[in-house]
Amino acid sequence: MARAWIYDRSESIGYQEQVARAKAAKRKPPGRWMVLHLDKASKQRSRTFATKTSAETYYMALLASIEANTYVDPAAGKVKFAEIAEKWLESRHDLRESTWWKYRGLLDNHVIPRWGDLPVNAIDTEDISVWVAKLLKSSSEGGSGLGPSQARHALRVLSMVLKWCVPKRLPSNPARGVKAPVLPDAEHIYLSYAQVEKLADSAGNLRTKYNQPTASAAVNRALILLLAYTGLRWGEAASLRISRIDLARRRIRVVCTFYEVGGVQKEGPTKTGKSRTVGFPAFLVPILAELIGERPGDELLFLTKRGQSLRANNWRVREFNAAVTAADLAVKGLTPHKLRHTAASLAIAAGADVKVVQLMLGHRDAAMTVNIYGHLWPDRLDEVADVLDERRRSALALAA
Known part of the structure; x- marks a missing residue:
């Protein structure tokens, strides 16, 4: 201009x-x-x-x-939000397919119904704040009945679309600064060594009502032990192929994961898009070796008795939940993902530092690891203070 x-x-x-x-x-x-x-x-x-x-x-x-x-030319901001949202989503070729469809659902169910017919320059911060509050209200109160986590995701999608309009259509993002719903503190569950063993044994001994082994009873014990001692996500473990397991070095190469879109199981990159290598304890070597046998390297490690891959919902409901009940652990809210927390807690108790746990779990950065598991590291404040005290005393004595 x-x-x-x-x-x-x-x-x-x-x-x-x-x-x-x-x-x-x-x-x-x-x-x-x-x-x-x-x-x-x-x-x-x-x-x-x-x-x-x-x-x-x-x-x-x-x-x-x-x-x-x-x-910003006012005419450029008069385009309807729904039109811009479709263009934005179409441009997101960088997303995992499961994430893309998640955004698609949030737009269709919560974002576009409220903002779709409005010009993008007619959307303001105040109205967005009111909308977020309404997402959290129950349907009886005229709201959407979403939990804090889902409401945060809906706000994030709206914010990403509006940010995409800056600076061509909007001078700034009106969703920026809107307070997102506060997530309740996650209640982590950490199983002991004995509890992990009891759960794994129960899972391996599951029987149907006809007294036959369940669909994945033959692999359940190894899978639960692997999850609890390596911190792999369930999809990463389920998609693990034999060629990516090095029994001699006790290393596993994690390069992909299973996810589902519309009830169809697909294989794609890990959650962070990066591969990693994790170690595992020696006791798992014979257990994994027995599963591997003479099978070719391109086969999945964990298969049902019919030779099919494990499906997340089926395994959790029919195998894992049944094993939790059979083990009688008296632990509420135990899910397969909680075994990942267990792996972190056992590693920290064994002396692992933040970086080791970050690499093991595949977190994007160490800050994320500290935010989730920082409370598990022992309080070493007195230890550090005592060392400082001793070294000061030694330095002053040497100077004298």
Whole structure:
């Protein structure tokens, strides 16, 4: 944009005629003062004002936005949110398929029904805050009945679409700064060595009502032990192929995971998109070796008795939950994912530092590991203070 200026229309014959017609019809005359400017495409834009003061106020703000390169053509912001949301989602080729469909569901069920028909420049921070609060209300109160986590995801999707409009259609993201629902403190469950063993044994001995081994009883014990001592996510373990297991070095290469879209199981990158190597205790070597046998390296390690891959929901409901009941652990809320927390707690108790646990679990950074498991590391404040005290005393004695 090259320039902007204020124009007094009172000198224009055309404007004088407009004023005369308005007075004859007893209508309010058109604004006398006009602020004009050239946009980035050198197209002239204008806006009229009734008073010179109003025109000058807008003119100064316009100059400031031009100088800061934050000016947005009002016409560009009039596009409907639903249209922009579809373009944004179509552009997200970087997402995992499961994440893409998750965003698709949030847009269809919660975001577009509220904002779809509005121009993006008509969406403001105040209305977004009210919408978030309504997501959390029960249906009987006129809300959507979402939990804090799902409401946060809906807000995040809205915010990502609006951020995509900056700076072409919006000067800033109106969702930025909206307070997201507070997540309740997660209640982590950490099993002891004995509890893990009892659960694994129970899972391996599961029987159907016809007194036959369940679909995955033959692999259940090894799977639960692997989850509890390596921290693999369930999908990572279920998609583990024999060739990625090094029994001699006791290493597992984690490169992919199973996920489901529309009831169809698919294989894709890990949650972070990065592969990693994890170690496992020596006691697992003969257990895994027995499962591997003479099978080819491209086969899945864990298969049902019919030679099929494990399915997350089926395994959790029919195998894992049944094993929890059979083991009678008296632990509420135990899920397969809680075995990942158990693996972290056992590793920390064994002396693993933050970086080791981060690499084992595949967290994006150490900060995430500390946020989740920081309370498990022992309090070494007195130990550090005692060392400082001793070294000071030694240094002063040497100086003397």
